[in-house]
Amino acid sequence: MFSHRIEGLRPSPIRAILSVIDRPGMISFAGGLPATESLPEWSGSVSREILQYGPSEGEPALRAVVSAQLRRLGIDAPVERVMILSGSQQGIDLAAKLFVDPGTPVAVEFPTYLAAVQVLRFSGARFVDLASGEARGARLAYAVPTFANPTGSCMSDADRGALATSCLANGTVLFEDDPYREFAYDACDRTPVAARMTGGSWIYQGSFSKTFAPGLRLGFLAASEDLFERLLMLKQAVDLHSSRLSQHIVHEAVTGPDWEDRLDRLTAFYRDRRDTFEGALQRHFSGLAEWETPPGGLFYWLRLRTPIDTRELLGEALERNVAFMPGEEFYPDRPQSGTMRLNFSHAGAEEVERGLATLAGAVASHS
Ligand SMILES: Cc1ncc(COP(=O)(O)O)c(C=O)c1O
Missing domain, CATH: 3.40.640.10 (Type I PLP-dependent aspartate aminotransferase-like (Major domain))
Known part of the structure; x- marks a missing residue:
């Protein structure tokens, strides 16, 4: 063993x-x-x-x-x-x-x-x-x-x-x-x-x-x-x-007396962030990608309609000041193209709106 x-x-x-x-x-x-x-x-x-x-x-x-x-x-x-x-x-x-x-x-x-x-x-x-x-x-x-x-x-x-x-x-x-x-x-x-x-x-x-x-x-x-x-x-x-x-x-x-409250507050805060992210995804990525709304955690997983290599897309996104994780990196082998991981816990509402609009623009230019 x-x-x-x-x-x-x-x-x-x-x-x-x-x-x-x-x-x-x-x-x-x-x-x-x-x-x-x-x-x-x-x-x-x-x-x-x-x-x-x-x-x-x-x-x-x-x-x-x-x-x-x-x-x-x-x-x-x-x-x-x-x-x-x-x-x-x-x-x-x-x-x-x-x-x-x-x-x-x-x-x-x-x-x-x-x-x-x-x-x-x-x-x-x-x-x-x-x-x-x-x-x-x-x-x-x-x-x-x-x-x-x-x-x-x-x-x-x-x-x-x-x-x-x-x-x-x-x-x-x-x-x-x-x-x-x-x-x-x-x-x-x-x-x-x-x-x-x-x-x-x-x-x-x-x-x-x-x-x-x-x-x-x-x-x-x-x-x-x-x-x-x-x-x-x-x-x-x-x-x-x-x-x-x-x-x-x-x-x-x-x-401490605050721990359970802290967990509840954090969960409510991140649920809010997830919902904000979902709204922005609907606005900018409908037609470009599919996804399931995550029931918890900190990430969205997108499958692009056009299976471009998102490792290459990352370079273009970084030039426009937007970062994400190419999905290919999460496969030990046989990576699936056209996938990306987007974290929704860190950026605030205004950044989410601007970042996803920019990223959608980069994706759309490959469609
Ligand atoms: C699934 C998973 N395991 C382990 C870790 C590592 O976390 P830690 O900061 O506790 O080392 C992470 C961090 O993102 C994670 O997502």
Whole structure:
């Protein structure tokens, strides 16, 4: 089940020692810890201890919050199997290292998140389409079932069930990437596929980037028992642990009285942006493209009536000061021309109107 290159993977002895040095009365000659009294004084609620090295798994308090949240979603995620990540991008890197050797079959959606393709390809993955029969032979199945990047689509209850059943039946590890689940604008089933993976191998991950602040670089994962320790050893080897300052800031936010309100406000704000975007698309792209209104997340996925290579269109658009992501980039291979991903969370109404008018002009010049 695991990649050949992790055969030499061992737990870091220093990390094992560091995990107990906070014990009262412990005198430590281990580790290369700076003197805590030499660490800078910070303002507000940040103690010097937070600026010292910390546990690879993450801060216990933040892990507990994540664990409770995932258990509410039906995921088997006791706190011992929750890890804080330096961005959920790190989870993809850890999973690639754990499972993928050159030629390892990995099932993904076509199209899928491009930075996942980048990482998995770097490890030598042989990509197969999650929706095809070939997926049965995959070692790992990477999916963004809820408000996918790039398509914005939400997997039906039946498809979620089928994905879990197929992974369980074929011994495929499910890797569910779920950074957009909070941003639901219309009703759709969001039950994590990982919640149906009893008895199988799975990783479920989420992110604080979209709900709070991407610059803090914090995400989290939970994994089945057979995987967690190895993922942790891989993380130790990458960065020892995620920023404790970031974890402190996020913990204060998610346990603060305003957190649920913040999520509601954000969702309402982005729903508004989606509706504004939809209106502008109707005005400028009717006749030029087809699309489904995304029920959540941050993206529209357009299929142009004329299947031009949107990588070339991008150059023309950039000259006119409009940027977008060519859809071709989201296919591991056999890219579908005439597709584009448009993000609707960032630009304001006036920019959306002007940007889409300009982009439609560039597309129309190819029709
Ligand atoms: C599907 C998906 N996974 C992972 C990430 C990485 O997010 P993070 O900022 O948590 O590293 C993104 C970011 O856009 C994403 O869309």
